[in-house]
Amino acid sequence: MLAKRIIPCLDVDNGRVVKGIRFVSLTDAGDPVAQAKRYDLEGADELTFLDITASSDRRDIVAELVRRVADEVFIPFTVGGGLRSVEDIRAVLRSGADKITLNTAAVEDPDLISACAETFGSQCVVVAIDARRREQGGWEVYTHGGRHAVGWDAIEWAMRAESLGAGEILLTSMDCDGTRNGYDIELTRAVSTSVRIPVIASGGAGKVEHFFDALTAGGASAVLAASLFHFGELSIGEVKNYLRGRGLEVR
Amino acid sequence: MSIAIIDYGVGNLRSVEKAFEATGCEASISSDESFLRRAERLVLPGVGAFAACMRALQERGFDRLVRERASAGTPVMGVCVGMQLLFEESEEFGATRGLGLLKGRVRKFEGDLVVPQVGWNRIHQKRPHALFEGIGNGAFCYFVHSFYCEPKDGGVVAGETEYGQRYASVVAQGNVCGVQFHPEKSQDVGLRMLKNFAGA
Secondary structure, rough: OOEEEEEEEEEOOEEEEEEOOOOOOOOOOOHHHHHHHHHHHHHHEEEEEEEEEEEEEHHHHHHHHHHHHHHHOOOEEEEOOOOHHHHHHHHHHHOOOOOOOOOEHHHHHHHHHHHHHHHHOOHEEEEEEEEOOOOOOOOOEEEOOOOOEEEEEHHHHHHHHHHHHEEEEEEEOOOOOOOOOOOOOHHHEEEOOOOOEEEEOOOOOOOHHHHHHHHHHOOOOOEOOOOHHHHHOOHHHHHHHHHHHHOHHHO | OOEEEEEEOOOOOEEEHHHHHOOOOOOOEEEOHHHHHHOEEEEEEEOOOHHHHHHHHHHHHHHHHHHHHHHOOOOOEEEEEHHOOOOOOOOOOOOEEOOOOOOOOEEEEEOOOOOOOOEEEEEEOOOOHHOOOOOOOOEEEEEEEHHHHHEOOOEEEEEEEOOEEEEEEEEEEEEEEEEEOOHHHOOOHHHHHHHHHHHO
């Protein structure tokens, strides 16, 4: 059976981890390779790096980071944040990333999804959707880190992204993100039942039960969490033991 | 021991090279025909669409090269789409011919399944094989694929994986073998399998 995936997310700025796990034993907690190795040891199934570098030579900085991680860590990893063009993406993939995420750039130019899928294969194109609940029902797509409302329906956008060649959907609930009250199960379910590609649930994890709910009731193939692991409140091992105890296949 | 990772313009091969390196084996990414003809072992990677991979191989004349070297007894390992290319044909976009080193075809996952299959799944060993040396039955490896191989002769199946059905995830016949998962992304288990292929 295919195992459910647990994916920690690390924020990086200028090639340094600014939000990763706080391992006491790490002499250099900002080193992406050290962080990646520790998460790997903990049993992470994949890693996601969210790059927040705001610099003109960001492409080179990110490529160097990716190269260092790829040389030493033998589990899949994804890089997202600020990728705007096929050339940006080529640089990241060439350096050794397995997948990239597209968010704002894909909304501004949906054809970028198909261009990437045709050039590099769907397997490496993850479309990230930030969605917020609407008063009248449904969920709306946001871009620019949640600052701009796009006016699109999140479920329709997920379906369109799939038809354009996305290989996976990384779905973040803006309502739940940071609350620790659990993933938005209704949103996750609405998207996972509308597309055939894997959905990664994100935003809101606070305790082990939340992971279970997203993977069962929510129909997600994978769950992503950042701050929960970052602050060491839960380890990946603890999450996996719980899921295993409740009968889910985990690695 | 010289291992060549065949570079035919498809996908990123750096992690395969680094994974071999991590096991203490030397492997080189190469598109140089004379090196590919000299190398003691060949790794045929592959990512994306079967037809595009096949076309890229043919454009460089590497389809013939792989066939010739395989029939001369050189160990060849196909990885992911590279494994699929070893078979006779794929039903992706109509029918596309493969290398035909193994009998059988490549089919799409049908039914009520999330496709592509993305993530870690178990390898159930069907028979002992050198590739499995030091690897427990049911070990997890990392997969990303929408198509799977259906060998004509069940005897070539060395390992199986469950996804909607049981399908061949490791095949081996003589000097030719293939793995559907990505050993270079499958941590210790994958690295061990690469090391086993290298015969180190």
